[in-house]
Amino acid sequence: MAGNREFFNRRLHSLFGVIPIGIFLIVHLTINYQATKGAEAYNAAAGLMEKIPFLLAVETLVIYIPILFHAIYGVYISFTARPNNIRFSTFRNWMFLLQRITGVFLIIFIAWHVWETRIAKALGAEVNFDMMANIVDNPAMLAFYIVGIVSATFHLSNGLWSFFVSWGITVSPRSQRVLTTVTLLIFVAVTFIGVRAILAFAV
Amino acid sequence: MAEQKTVKFIIERQDTPDSTPYQETFEIPYRPNMNVISALMEIQRNPVTADGKKTSPVAWEMNCLEEVCGACSMVINGKPRQACSTMVDKLEHPIRLAPMRTFPVVRDLVIDRSRMFDSLKKVKAWIPIDGTYDLGPGPRMPENKRQWAYELSKCMTCGVCLEACPNVNANSNFMGPAPLSQVRLFNSHPTGAMNKAERLNAIMGDGGLANCGNSQNCVQACPKGIPLTTSIAALNREATVQMFRDFFGSDYSY
Numbered sequence: 001m002a003g004n005r006e007f008f009n010r011r012l013h014s015l016f017g018v019i020p021i022g023i024f025l026i027v028h029l030t031i032n033y034q035a036t037k038g039a040e041a042y043n044a045a046a047g048l049m050e051k052i053p054f055l056l057a058v059e060t061l062v063i064y065i066p067i068l069f070h071a072i073y074g075v076y077i078s079f080t081a082r083p084n085n086i087r088f089s090t091f092r093n094w095m096f097l098l099q100r101i102t103g104v105f106l107i108i109f110i111a112w113h114v115w116e117t118r119i120a121k122a123l124g125a126e127v128n129f130d131m132m133a134n135i136v137d138n139p140a141m142l143a144f145y146i147v148g149i150v151s152a153t154f155h156l157s158n159g160l161w162s163f164f165v166s167w168g169i170t171v172s173p174r175s176q177r178v179l180t181t182v183t184l185l186i187f188v189a190v191t192f193i194g195v196r197a198i199l200a201f202a203v
Numbered sequence: 204m205a206e207q208k209t210v211k212f213i214i215e216r217q218d219t220p221d222s223t224p225y226q227e228t229f230e231i232p233y234r235p236n237m238n239v240i241s242a243l244m245e246i247q248r249n250p251v252t253a254d255g256k257k258t259s260p261v262a263w264e265m266n267c268l269e270e271v272c273g274a275c276s277m278v279i280n281g282k283p284r285q286a287c288s289t290m291v292d293k294l295e296h297p298i299r300l301a302p303m304r305t306f307p308v309v310r311d312l313v314i315d316r317s318r319m320f321d322s323l324k325k326v327k328a329w330i331p332i333d334g335t336y337d338l339g340p341g342p343r344m345p346e347n348k349r350q351w352a353y354e355l356s357k358c359m360t361c362g363v364c365l366e367a368c369p370n371v372n373a374n375s376n377f378m379g380p381a382p383l384s385q386v387r388l389f390n391s392h393p394t395g396a397m398n399k400a401e402r403l404n405a406i407m408g409d410g411g412l413a414n415c416g417n418s419q420n421c422v423q424a425c426p427k428g429i430p431l432t433t434s435i436a437a438l439n440r441e442a443t444v445q446m447f448r449d450f451f452g453s454d455y456s457y
Contacts, residue, residue: 007412081416167443
């Protein structure tokens with residue numbers, strides 16, 4: 001495997017983005033969506049997740065390690081690029097740049113979000129509907145969360161497109177074009193779930 | 204007599220590989236059907252800037268003058284392309300020329316494309332047919348496949364796809380789309396396929412295939428219309444299979 005590090009790391013980075021991080025994001029936003037049915041429905045759904053056996057081990061294996069690897073290696077990838085969108089103003093080139101911008105922003109957003117919720121919980125706070133309602137009571141924080149959620153759904157949808165190309169599933173230009181449409185629909189659907197959920201905490 | 208029509212060129216110049224670039228403006232007489240090379244030849248004949256200062260002639264590279272050698276690639280009005288096939292009448296004026304700075308600049312518009320030739324050696328972009336005795340003819344190639352492969356063989360190592368790629372720069376060692384597509388070409392040749400795994404392993408190493416960020420600028424910029432992004436995606440599939448063969452073991456991974 002020596003000398004093959006870069007190839008292995010890039011493929012692992014691509015895989016982690018979809019499995020497990022992408023799946024986790026969809027599960028996370030879907031549970032949040034319960035908030036649209038009231039505080040009790042949300043607390044019940046969130047409480048269910050906390051009942052997962054060996055929670056800390058599962059969190060570490062499925063969330064923390066993949067996300068840390070994806071984030072750190074992703075920053076390295078982002079800063080080895082030299083964007084040239086003024087000279088080459090094509091759709092895919094803008095997606096390329098946005099994927100890197102949202103990725104770097106997501107590190108800031110997720111670090112803040114984990115500090116406010118998961119680390120707060122470890123320090124004794126209770127994670128429930130009221131906790132989130134208090135956070136997004138501040139309009140600036142609500143805006144920060146909305147930008148964070150849309151960045152995450154974009155990064156997932158566009159990353160899914162790249163995943164299919166990077167693993168050699170979509171080879172022909174036609175299949176890649178169809179996949180653009182499919183991932184766009186995924187983006188719209190997941191963004192709707194995520195944004196509607198965060199707005200439910202704000203009212 | 205009516206005043207002579209002129210064409211204005213703003214050229215980014217550089218005297219040595221390490222010196223600071225500077226700009227010079229030239230105004231040359233217009234002739235019908237000029238291309239950028241013929242304009243550069245005019246400047247070479249009479250190296251005087253637009254404000255009358257005598258200067259050194261602008262240096263550039265050229266060879267075939269019919270867009271098959273790739274030597275005269277430069278950035279013309281912001282886009283990397285060949286100076287020989289770029290017609291003055293079809294450009295916005297004044298015309299701005301600059302070297303492709305993804306490569307080391309030798310002088311003025313002359314660049315050093317060695318890194319591409321080194322990459323071709325690294326990925327073994329050839330078909331080894333030498334033996335200690337006459338190996339005889341290789342397997343036949345179906346005609347429709349030959350026609351398909353001909354499109355990939357049009358690559359002239361001009362460097363335009365590397366200049367267009369945001370991931371080819373001083374911060375990365377990515378070899379760029381051109382040598383990758385050559386791996387697809389030689390791997391699809393019936394005799395070349397005998398060394399398929401060797402080439403795949405070369406592009407699965409550092410600076411290889413995995414560095415592609417899918418901005419897909421290369422396929423837009425390629426002057427020969429080579430389906431570079433299709434080549435990269437096809438190689439991604441081959442590399443996925445090769446990766447599993449290498450790890451789990453396979454009789455087909457030679």
